[in-house]
Amino acid sequence: MPDDSHAEALVAAAREGDPRSLARLVSLVENGSAALRPVMRAVLPHAGHARVVGLTGSPGVGKSTVTAALVRAYRALGLRVGVLAVDPTSPFTGGALLGDRVRMQDHATDPGVFIRSMASRGHLGGLAAAAPQALRILDAAGFDVICVETVGVGQAEVEIASLADSTLVIVAPGMGDSIQAAKAGILEIADLFVVNKSDRPGAQEVVRDLRTMLAMARFGADGWKPPIVSASAATGDGIEELVARLDEHWSWLESSGERDRRRLARARAEVSAIAVAEMRRQLGGLPGQSRLDDLAAQVAAGKLDPYSAADELIAG
């Protein structure tokens, strides 16, 4: 467990481009290590510069292919790119997304690219606390763009999307109900839509459906209306336009003041998640643990209602 000087040395090495130090730091986040405290102090002066691009969508729409295409495009512009693949659906393994990492292999030896999968291990605070901290570390390590890729599933998706400066919602033809199922939610999180696999049958219909949906939605006078980019990430078609639209969104975020609002909301969620995790840890600590067991036994036996039990637990 690193102390302050050890944490500073790790952060300095990561900033100089040492991938092993960076990987070590992200592991501390993933494991919810107590060693994060000195690390977070050490990265503080260096963070705040990276653009965070969120990529989400149903399984099978080609999130990893789009991410890989964006990595290639930003590398061609000379930018350093980090990729965090976050799987909120799997408490057991990061396998689903890790499998897709194979497509990233052409970047495996590029020191300007850092790729990491994170699984929700169900640890305290979960991804809501872990993801912003991993972003903060990659940011401090000097990455210009950080892509956060996550499976599109309800609340977790919304939480991850809330971390990004720009959120891409990726859809594809032939995914059946993907748009329909997502309809209620995606308008609230999408800054840009990508219709991937645009060379497949049905792509035009997907674009049309999205246009109809957007036409019915309301946007503020100075608001951003999410553009729809048709792309075939596998061939690279449409990626240049996607990068251009992302640049426009970045400019809008800055000029509208929305970037600062989003970063404030992100910090708010991060602090709140850490505070709740800390309180939960205090509840689950050794003395509280047996107290919780006692109270739970009374609730299970029908002798105490769960609210009174919770009150007693908090009162200690």
Place this chain on the structure above:
Amino acid sequence: MPDDSHAEALVAAAREGDPRSLARLVSLVENGSAALRPVMRAVLPHAGHARVVGLTGSPGVGKSTVTAALVRAYRALGLRVGVLAVDPTSPFTGGALLGDRVRMQDHATDPGVFIRSMASRGHLGGLAAAAPQALRILDAAGFDVICVETVGVGQAEVEIASLADSTLVIVAPGMGDSIQAAKAGILEIADLFVVNKSDRPGAQEVVRDLRTMLAMARFGADGWKPPIVSASAATGDGIEELVARLDEHWSWLESSGERDRRRLARARAEVSAIAVAEMRRQLGGLPGQSRLDDLAAQVAAGKLDPYSAADELIAG
């Protein structure tokens, strides 16, 4: 907001079979109402009798059809049946599962059946806190069997499954990667497997895959080995066997002491979720709110690390 006597009157009416009082009580849970406290005190003496059957599986496997078939079977035995359809994937609407409720319409006028969809509104404590409370209310209202139906997605699925006495994992042929994707997790939560749509091509292969998976898994000497039931819920084929296997599991839960262990774990999770929600509410309350905003602004500006901010927030 009901006081103690009002809560007792509502609970008494629900126990006498008044569906509107019951619906009102479940709404209090869904909205995370402060009025739950007196309600939970009022239901306390009446709960603890119902069998809770969890049903989970990927979208499209026929969860609602299996649930409807089970409702029919238990009604034929003269038992009162409650159904809670919980959608952890949707913070916005309970639509996905509500749509399927149409299939339940033949039970709509049966006073021995109560059907309710609950969406995760992202409210404090979320489904982890809400679902056990809704179960407790249906239990106290005198339902003999309560079916909890939920979409199979990672952590939420595991949490919901942990509420049930018996968890059915439903799979179906032609769902592609459903078993593969779930593999890592379903063994940990499944008490019984249902291969639904058993008249479709590929059903035999699904059964074989499950058998292979179970053959490789280890079970304790006095442990329960999950049976595999082939069924076609739409025609009713296999439902009689499913009910028989559920009865065997219920007997095993009782004789092995596992039922008490599971109910203790459920009470533990419930008390803990309420305590954390209460602490989170205290953090987000009016004085804390502006304090959180102040601290978040310092974190966003790079002046304070998020752990120190969380410490200050907790210290008040």
